[in-house]
Amino acid sequence: MVKITYISHAGEARLVEAASGQSAMEAAVHHNIAGIDGDCGGVIACGTCHVHVDGTWTDRLAPPGEKERDMLAYIDNARPNSRLCCQIVLGEELDGLVLHLPIAQH
Amino acid sequence: MDIAVSDIERARSIPLDKIDVSAPDLYLRDAAHPYFARLRNEAPVHYCRESLYGPYWSVTKFNDIVEIDTNHKVFSSDASVGSFVLDDTTLNPVEGGIYLPNFLGMDPPKHDIHRQTVSPIVAPQNLANLEGLIRQRTRGVLDGLPVGVPFNWVDRVSIELTTMMLATLFDFPFDERRKLTRWSDVVTTRPGDGVVDSWEQRNQELYECAAYFQRLWAERAAAAPRPDLISMLAHSPAMRTMSPEEFLGTLALLIVGGNDTTRNSMSGGVLAHHLFPAEWSRVKADRALIPNMVSEIIRWQTPIAHMRRTALADFEFRGQHIRKGDKVVMWYLSGNRDDSVIDRPFDFVADRPRARHHLSFGFGIHRCLGNRLAELQLRILWEEVFERFSAIEVVGTPVRIPSNLVRGYADLPVVVHA
Numbered sequence: 001m002v003k004i005t006y007i008s009h010a011g012e013a014r015l016v017e018a019a020s021g022q023s024a025m026e027a028a029v030h031h032n033i034a035g036i037d038g039d040c041g042g043v044i045a046c047g048t049c050h051v052h053v054d055g056t057w058t059d060r061l062a063p064p065g066e067k068e069r070d071m072l073a074y075i076d077n078a079r080p081n082s083r084l085c086c087q088i089v090l091g092e093e094l095d096g097l098v099l100h101l102p103i104a105q106h
Numbered sequence: 107m108d109i110a111v112s113d114i115e116r117a118r119s120i121p122l123d124k125i126d127v128s129a130p131d132l133y134l135r136d137a138a139h140p141y142f143a144r145l146r147n148e149a150p151v152h153y154c155r156e157s158l159y160g161p162y163w164s165v166t167k168f169n170d171i172v173e174i175d176t177n178h179k180v181f182s183s184d185a186s187v188g189s190f191v192l193d194d195t196t197l198n199p200v201e202g203g204i205y206l207p208n209f210l211g212m213d214p215p216k217h218d219i220h221r222q223t224v225s226p227i228v229a230p231q232n233l234a235n236l237e238g239l240i241r242q243r244t245r246g247v248l249d250g251l252p253v254g255v256p257f258n259w260v261d262r263v264s265i266e267l268t269t270m271m272l273a274t275l276f277d278f279p280f281d282e283r284r285k286l287t288r289w290s291d292v293v294t295t296r297p298g299d300g301v302v303d304s305w306e307q308r309n310q311e312l313y314e315c316a317a318y319f320q321r322l323w324a325e326r327a328a329a330a331p332r333p334d335l336i337s338m339l340a341h342s343p344a345m346r347t348m349s350p351e352e353f354l355g356t357l358a359l360l361i362v363g364g365n366d367t368t369r370n371s372m373s374g375g376v377l378a379h380h381l382f383p384a385e386w387s388r389v390k391a392d393r394a395l396i397p398n399m400v401s402e403i404i405r406w407q408t409p410i411a412h413m414r415r416t417a418l419a420d421f422e423f424r425g426q427h428i429r430k431g432d433k434v435v436m437w438y439l440s441g442n443r444d445d446s447v448i449d450r451p452f453d454f455v456a457d458r459p460r461a462r463h464h465l466s467f468g469f470g471i472h473r474c475l476g477n478r479l480a481e482l483q484l485r486i487l488w489e490e491v492f493e494r495f496s497a498i499e500v501v502g503t504p505v506r507i508p509s510n511l512v513r514g515y516a517d518l519p520v521v522v523h524a
Contacts, residue, residue: 039462045176045469048462067176070471073218076229104230106478 002090005098006033018090025049025086035101042086047071048105053081054098077102113137117144126157127164128192134508142166142440151426159192162433166440168447174436176470181415181434185211188416191511192435195296202305206355223342227335228479243270244490251522256501259518264372272364277334289315290365293358294512316354367409368480370514374407378454380500385456390492399456400484405464406454411439411513413468438465497523
């Protein structure tokens with residue numbers, strides 16, 4: 001199991017345990033994390049699982065592919081540490097990952 | 107659903123290569139479903155050789171549509187190679203049509219710059235500012251409805267609320283807001299569909315629209331920037347130098363996108379509740395279901411029945427050979443009825459699991475820009491409806507629009523009960 005913390009825009013933290021191999025979007029939807037929609041089901045087609053990755057975790061993730069970069073270009077409140085969390089596949093190396101949620105998905 | 111038996115039989119017996127799901131009368135009668143069902147089963151990527159719009163491919167299954175929609179490098183929206191709607195006359199100078207270029211009809215990188223210019227108007231922070239105004243207007247419109255007497259829901263509620271919203275986004279003279287409704291209808295029609303009688307009339311009305319907005323633009327350009335769409339365009343480094351054609355094309359996109367779509371979901375939701383009355387009681391008793399129900403209404407209605415792309419290269423897809431230059435139509439209406447992805451897709455289910463997983467907003471870089479505003483307007487409408495009414499009864503046959511693009515209603519006769 002991998003521990004992830006989702007921090008809402010209001011600053012409220014929720015720690016969940018997710019199975020390895022799941023995406024951070026799937027884990028969020030499974031645990032009813034408000035603020036992650038995942039409308040397209042994880043195929044980089046909607047941009048509604050946007051997160052800001054905490055601190056040094058940004059550099060420890062595999063970099064976004066072309067499709068993800070294309071979608072991130074359209075997202076409100078995008079920052080250099082923005083990711084679509086359907087593309088963050090959880091493994092033991094990501095145990096302790098912290099993700100911040102934007103004010104809302106668009 | 108009152109699809110004529112003849113359509114069900116015809117859809118079963120007609121040779122596959124003779125199926126043309128673009129015929130506008132299918133939408134007037136809401137009779138396209140059995141043809142789509144046959145295509146999904148037997149020819150999910152289907153070539154129609156002859157139609158009013160020339161030859162075209164139909165993509166009818168949910169996941170295939172997502173695949174085409176997200177492959178913008180091969181399947182272009184750009185006006186220079188085609189259009190994003192099947193009918194070339196809607197946005198291009200073909201037959202009697204005029205050129206209405208806009209960012210939905212552009213590929214990156216120009217698309218990105220234009221889209222990002224207008225995007226802040228529907229960004230989360232701005233929607234929070236609009237919520238109070240939307241609620242106040244919704245209450246006003248609903249409180250003004252006659253109780254126990256038949257009226258047309260489309261005109262009194264759907265058009266009224268969406269047109270007021272659009273007037274606010276443009277900061278358009280409020281008393282003249284029905285001009286926006288008219289222009290919205292004119293953009294998506296061709297002569298003979300009941301809106302205009304000739305190409306000359308269509309063009310003349312669109313030029314009037316351009317002239318009207320030109321005046322607003324000049325006023326806004328001369329004043330300090332304000333948070334309305336016209337001011338945003340007039341002060342944007344990327345868009346203030348647009349040609350008159352591009353200006354009118356962009357307006358056409360914003361007017362139709364912000365108007366026809368939510369209008370028809372506002373009407374479709376009433377029809378859905380009429381056909382599935384148990385859902386009304388369920389949501390009225392548990393208002394927390396409203397956001398989920400709103401997504402379900404948008405799926406069930408599918409107010410934009412299709413979007414089209416043009417192939418930039420030969421492409422093998424599901425065993426079919428799509429050639430460079432071919433028109434490829436993604437039938438969202440069909441994908442939203444695909445039972446391999448959506449359980450009991452013809453039913454309206456207010457608490458449907460994963461209701462947000464629908465095609466009505468499209469997917470990929472051209473995904474609906476105003477989707478969250480649409481959801482907000484619909485949520486507030488239904489919160490206020492359930493607060494006031496014990497029932498909304500549909501008391502006559504809905505009159506539908508003969509369009510394969512805008513799936514909607516001209517008349518929905520209802521009686522509301524206190």
